[in-house]
Amino acid sequence: xxxxxxxxxxxxxxxxxxxxxxxxxxxxxxxxxxxxxxxxxxxxxxxxxxxxxxxxxxxxxxxxxxxxxxxxxxxxxxxxxxxxxxxxxxxxxxxxxxxxxxxxxxxxxxxxxxxxxxxxxxxxxxxxxxxxxxxxxxxxxxxxxxxxxxxxxxxxxxxxxxxxxxxxxxxxx
Amino acid sequence: xxxxxxxxxxxxxxxxxxxxxxxxxxxxxxxxxxxxxxxxxxxxxxxxxxxxxxxxxxxxxxxxxxxxxxxxxxxxxxxxxxxxxxxxxxxxxxxxxxxxxxxxxxxxxxxxxxxxxxxxxxxxxxxxxxxxxxxxxxxxxxxxxxxxxxxxxxxxxxxxxxxxxxxxxxxxxxxxxxxxxxxxxxxxxxxxxxxxxxxxxxxxxxxxxxxxxxxxxxxxxxxxxxxxxxxxxxxxxxxxxxxxxxxxxxxxxxxxxxxxxxxxxxxxxxxxxxxxxxxxxxxxxxxxxxxxxxxxxxxxxxxxxxxxxxxxxxxxxxxxxxxxxxxxxxxxxxxxxxxxxxxxxxxxxxxxxxxxxxxxxxxxxxxxxxxxxxxxxxxxxxxxxxxxxxxxxxxxxxxxxxxxxxxxxxxxxxxxxxxxxxxxxxxxxxxxxxxxxxxxxxxxxxxxxxxxxxxxxxxxxxxxxxxxxxxxxxxxxxxxxxxxxxxxxxxxxxxxxxxxxxxxxxxxxxxxxxxxxxxxxxxxxxxxxxxxxxxxxxxxxxxxx
Numbered sequence: 001x002x003x004x005x006x007x008x009x010x011x012x013x014x015x016x017x018x019x020x021x022x023x024x025x026x027x028x029x030x031x032x033x034x035x036x037x038x039x040x041x042x043x044x045x046x047x048x049x050x051x052x053x054x055x056x057x058x059x060x061x062x063x064x065x066x067x068x069x070x071x072x073x074x075x076x077x078x079x080x081x082x083x084x085x086x087x088x089x090x091x092x093x094x095x096x097x098x099x100x101x102x103x104x105x106x107x108x109x110x111x112x113x114x115x116x117x118x119x120x121x122x123x124x125x126x127x128x129x130x131x132x133x134x135x136x137x138x139x140x141x142x143x144x145x146x147x148x149x150x151x152x153x154x155x156x157x158x159x160x161x162x163x164x165x166x167x168x169x170x171x172x173x
Numbered sequence: 174x175x176x177x178x179x180x181x182x183x184x185x186x187x188x189x190x191x192x193x194x195x196x197x198x199x200x201x202x203x204x205x206x207x208x209x210x211x212x213x214x215x216x217x218x219x220x221x222x223x224x225x226x227x228x229x230x231x232x233x234x235x236x237x238x239x240x241x242x243x244x245x246x247x248x249x250x251x252x253x254x255x256x257x258x259x260x261x262x263x264x265x266x267x268x269x270x271x272x273x274x275x276x277x278x279x280x281x282x283x284x285x286x287x288x289x290x291x292x293x294x295x296x297x298x299x300x301x302x303x304x305x306x307x308x309x310x311x312x313x314x315x316x317x318x319x320x321x322x323x324x325x326x327x328x329x330x331x332x333x334x335x336x337x338x339x340x341x342x343x344x345x346x347x348x349x350x351x352x353x354x355x356x357x358x359x360x361x362x363x364x365x366x367x368x369x370x371x372x373x374x375x376x377x378x379x380x381x382x383x384x385x386x387x388x389x390x391x392x393x394x395x396x397x398x399x400x401x402x403x404x405x406x407x408x409x410x411x412x413x414x415x416x417x418x419x420x421x422x423x424x425x426x427x428x429x430x431x432x433x434x435x436x437x438x439x440x441x442x443x444x445x446x447x448x449x450x451x452x453x454x455x456x457x458x459x460x461x462x463x464x465x466x467x468x469x470x471x472x473x474x475x476x477x478x479x480x481x482x483x484x485x486x487x488x489x490x491x492x493x494x495x496x497x498x499x500x501x502x503x504x505x506x507x508x509x510x511x512x513x514x515x516x517x518x519x520x521x522x523x524x525x526x527x528x529x530x531x532x533x534x535x536x537x538x539x540x541x542x543x544x545x546x547x548x549x550x551x552x553x554x555x556x557x558x559x560x561x562x563x564x565x566x567x568x569x570x571x572x573x574x575x576x577x578x579x580x581x582x583x584x585x586x587x588x589x590x591x592x593x594x595x596x597x598x599x600x601x602x603x604x605x606x607x608x609x610x611x612x613x614x615x616x617x618x619x620x621x622x623x624x625x626x627x628x629x630x631x632x633x634x635x636x637x638x639x640x641x642x643x644x645x646x647x648x649x650x651x652x653x654x655x656x657x658x659x660x661x662x663x664x665x666x667x668x669x670x671x672x673x674x675x676x677x678x679x680x681x682x683x684x685x686x687x688x689x690x691x692x693x694x695x696x697x698x699x700x701x702x703x704x705x706x707x708x709x710x711x712x713x714x715x716x717x718x
Contacts, residue, residue: 027287028287028288028289030277030289030292031283031287031288031289034277034278035287038278040608041641041645042606042608042609042638042641042642042645043278043284043608044278044284045284045285045637045638045641046284046285046287046637049641078672078673079637082210082630082633082634082672083286083287083634084208084286084288139672142671142672143210143629143630143633143672146626146629146668146671146672147626147627147629149668149671150626150668151626153438153439154438157437157438157439
């Protein structure tokens with residue numbers, strides 16, 4: 001995939017910009033403007049996390065990323081998992097990377113070697129999408145676990161006070 | 174031929190799918206959608222009945238029909254007129270906004286949800302549009318052209334939905350060039366929906382408990398006493414010192430009141446252990462009360478009138494016991510109320526004096542009206558005068574950051590004292606970025622009675638800006654403890670951290686004080702207040718003997 005990687009490396013900024021815009025457009029218009037314009041990561045955690053996340057993913061794909069791609073994907077998905085997205089909507093942006101890369105590759109699409117490498121690239125994007133889905137599920141399960149834990153903690157204290165828990169029971173909690 | 178066999182391009186497929194959610198058209202036409210995870214359950218009628226609040230009934234937030242009384246619109250508008258007359262600030266805030274948008278991106282809920290109706294300006298506009306339609310000539314004549322709209326059931330539900338997506342944290346007001354306090358607009362909307370019996374169960378339950386039993390959790394006197402005694406058992410195990418606090422003791426110099434969460438919930442109980450140890454070491458002439466047993470006030474999230482009713486007992490108990498002043502525990506909204514409202518809600522009894530530390534002689538002049546002093550102010554003064562023997566190395570396994578509570582910072586201007594205390598009891602303290610602390614602090618996302626479990630998505634979104642700043646110091650400095658001076662923070666932040674920044678725990682400032690405090694006659698400490706081994710102070714192995 002070396003030739004394609006080379007193309008991606010030279011077109012990195014364009015790819016990041018297009019992919020970022022695509023994700024941001026899934027938010028309402030006024031919000032998209034805010035998410036795009038504010039650079040400070042503490043004023044705009046959603047926009048900056050997405051930006052940082054996709055840069056990390058692209059660097060990983062072109063072979064320059066040091067950190068695990070999972071960390072970057074996690075940061076984006078963790079946010080989308082608690083926002084108003086259906087599971088498909090939350091992870092769909094990953095597939096769109098295929099379109100963006102094709103648009104950036106442009107004329108060189110006619111080269112057989114590039115086309116072959118693109119197929120290889122597509123399958124790595126598919127793997128990324130599956131990984132995104134795993135992370136999404138993990139986040140949703142975490143949300144339900146946190147709800148359950150809060151309720152359990154309240155009940156636990158009551159049972160403990162009422163001396164209805166023996167040592168064995170305590171371990172089960 | 175090959176062309177015909179080509180599968181459709183991904184772009185062509187995605188074109189057929191509607192992933193774009195941008196509402197089309199003006200906000201006024203965008204219908205509210207109640208999304209599970211974003212709201213709390215409606216209150217049960219019994220809680221309203223217990224405190225004589227109007228329109229109790231069985232209803233559910235997710236139902237189409239909220240069973241509003243027939244004349245609901247009249248009640249709402251009369252209530253609004255009444256409040257516009259009573260609170261000049263409310264009328265001013267309805268009139269003067271120029272929609273400059275300075276507040277828009279300052280709200281943690283807007284930052285985390287991306288929902289434009291969470292921009293403080295637009296959230297307030299939901300009510301302003303009603304104000305214009307029914308209380309201004311321009312709005313009455315020009316209607317929609319003047320930004321006015323009819324009050325319908327759907328509009329009422331929208332007001333409700335967004336009034337409970339605001340934690341009254343007042344961060345937006347810091348940035349408003351006119352000084353509009355959007356939290357006060359939320360307070361008014363909540364008062365109005367309460368006229369129609371539409372509180373949440375999570376708020377109304379504690380209100381009813383507090384009214385009848387003295388505290389939000391409904392702890393009865395013997396339970397309060399035995400809970401504190403259980404803490405004393407743990408303190409004895411850790412330090413070898415038996416503490417015997419007093420309850421409802423007449424003639425004590427000081428009455429101590431803290432949120433009931435400190436008496437029951439983890440990690441609040443560790444903070445309460447810190448108070449107990451500190452007061453014992455000082456030999457302070459103080460007492461706990463099983464009657465005035467709640468520092469917090471969920472009445473404030475209901476109506477100012479209810480806040481006033483629930484706080485009657487604080488001064489009443491101070492008068493009954495004949496104390497000289499009151500020390501309050503670590504809480505957020507309690508301090509906004511005690512600092513800004515209490516002395517005008519109820520007149521302080523004659524026996525109360527301007528608080529004067531019996532240990533250092535410091536007079537807390539700023540508390541001369543309310544006669545209450547915050548425990549962190551009290552402790553900071555002790556440290557400043559060298560009255561405490563501290564061993565901060567006992568907290569060396571902790572890398573601590575401090576979360577300013579919205580109400581102590583923006584409602585009280587209280588920034589340095591907690592930092593001063595932490596820096597004296599810990600060796601590793603790191604600040605979060607400047608635009609996320611002090612007066613610009615981000616809310617925990619669960620304040621003002623939103624710390625239920627059913628609205629977990631809302632809490633996680635609202636807490637994202639705070640968690641994002643914690644993640645920064647966690648990654649940069651290895652911060653593993655988020656200290657605060659608020660009982661709601663202690664209840665809500667552990668969950669927030671588990672989702673966004675695993676590896677960071679939460680504690681009250683006085684838990685750190687309790688760990689570092691060298692007490693007279695104590696045994697060698699090997700455990701912290703959580704009864705966990707204290708790194709670097711573990712019990713020595715036998716072979717060393």
